[in-house]
Amino acid sequence: MARRRKKQLPVDPVPATIESLSHEGRGVAHLDGKAVFIDNALPGEEVRFVYTSQRKAFDQGRAVDIITPSPDRVEPACPHFLVCGGCSLQHMSAPAQVAHKQAVLLEQFHHVARLEIEDVLPPLTAEQWGYRRKARLGVRFVVKKDKLLIGFRERSSAFLTDMNSCVVLHESVGQHIEDLQALVRSLDAYQHIAQIEVAVGDDLTALVFRNLEELSTDDQAKLIDFAKAFDVQVWLQSKGPDSAMPLWPTGSRLYYALPEYDVELDFLPTDFTQVNYAMNHQMVARAIELLELQPEHNVLDLFCGIGNFSLPLSRKARKVTGIEGSAALVARARENAERNNVTNVDYIAADLTEYMPAADEPVDRLLLDPPRSGALEVVARMKELNPQRIVYVSCNIATLARDAGELVANQGYKLVSAGIMDMFPHTAHVESIAVFERR
Structure with missing residues (x-):
């Protein structure tokens, strides 16, 4: 069978009036009744754009001339x-974002x-540049360019961006992309480094090199020299996240502090932590404020991770129980509780899509911080726990809205207030928080 020929896109720029902005941050226009999503365009603008793709339901483009x-x-x-x-x-x-x-x-x-949302x-906003302390950078040697690339993927593409710096990454990494490129290119195994995971703590930057084959002694020596020269910690990861091990230095501590609660949280570079630490400080404070805690309260922290909320909560409540699906993160949370001399927090490793803790004593307050998929299985059983007040922190507004509908329509709660936290400036990603109270 003959292969279907790919449709040729129009070459000449096309004029358009931008009507609105999509959730993904692209300008929206209509040409002959068909929606076109246009990068680098803002509402109210007259632009000329080139098509980047045409589909049956909608087209995509990029503005090349802002009229x-x-x-x-x-x-x-x-x-x-x-x-x-x-x-x-x-x-x-920034204000428009x-x-x-x-x-x-x-x-x-x-x-x-x-x-x-009546209230x-x-x-919440914080620093706009150099804020990103967690990232996964792709690594690829491009034969046609005879160049090793390190960075994020291009827009709507599997190709890596040919970049030499990044203004949103923490400066310990974002200003040293070219140094990293030179390092990897110098390795014998330069074509077998798949990615570099970045994790920045308060006093240390860790770089996890995903090596698809065992590195030679010479290659390891080059990585160690780089770590010494740029004051970073280098890890190697030969398989899954559990295989990540520090190469040099081996005894360094990766942590971040929440001094207002006298808490320091240790973590591994492959652990989930919030990307923007300045925003995390504000987010934790807002969540605690919205929970309206009293010293006698019993608090449940679901999807608790390494203790980002539960350990600060322990300073304000009688008892906190943290539940998390990852046994590794629960182990880290317990270690953090011990390090911070916290004795009123219990941690449980359990799949929250199936598990709900027994209500041996009343739950006064509940905090939710689920992944992008949300917490529908949890909120659909909220009558079993029946907390007076719920604070829901979300990294996906769509699933937060869905779960809010369930809480209000079927679980006996009212929406008190909600708002955003600009965790990822210059992206369309929206972090949000909502408060619910039992009717």
Whole structure:
């Protein structure tokens, strides 16, 4: 059978008026009744764009000429912005980004949950640049370019961006992309390094090199020299996350502190931790404030991770129980509790899609911080626990809105307030928080 020929895209730029901004941060226009999603375009702008793909339901493009710019348009700080898929909103002012994310929150609650947020919390914001302390950087040697690339993927592409710096990554890594490229290219196994995982603590930056084959003594020596020169810790990971081991130095401690609660949390570079530590400080404080804790309260922290919320909560409540699906993270949480001399927290490793703790004593307050898939299985059983107040921290507004609808429609709760936290500036990602109270 003859292979179907790929449709040729129009070559010449096409004029368009941008009507709105999609949840992903792309300008939305309509041509002949068909939606077109256009990168590098803002609402109200007149632009000329080139098509990047055409589909039956919608088309995609990239603005190449801004005829009438929006007052919200700014010059992107990164020279790779139009190519790299790491950011989508650097061409938009910081206040406009926050306003857009707040609007997405309101729209999702209205359309998904049929709920109106009467009390919209003031948005939380922090540093716009160099904030990202967790990342996974791809590594690939491109034969045609005779160049080793390290970075994020291009927009809507499997290719890696040809980049030499990153303004949103912590400066210990973002300003040393070229040094990392030179390091990996110098290795005998340069074609067998698949990725570099970045984890930055308060006093240490760790780089986990995913090596697909065992490294020679010479290659390991080069990695150690790099670690010494740039004051970082180098790890090797030959298989899954459990195989990650420090190469040099072996005794360094990776941690972050929440001094307002007299807490320090140790973690491994492959553990889940929040990307933006400045925002995490504000997020923890807001969650605790919204829970309205009393010293006699019994608190349940679901999807507790390494103790990011539960350990600070222990300073305010009588008892905290943290539950998490990852046994490795629960082990870390217990170690952190012991390190911080916390004795009023219990940790349980359990799959929360199936497990619900027995209500041996009343649960006064509940905190939820689930993954992107949300916590529908948990909230659908909330009558069993029946806490007076729930604070739900979410990294996906759509699943938060869905779960909010379940809490209000079927579980006997009312929506008290909700708002956004700008955890990922210059991206369309929205971190949010909502409060529910038993009716």
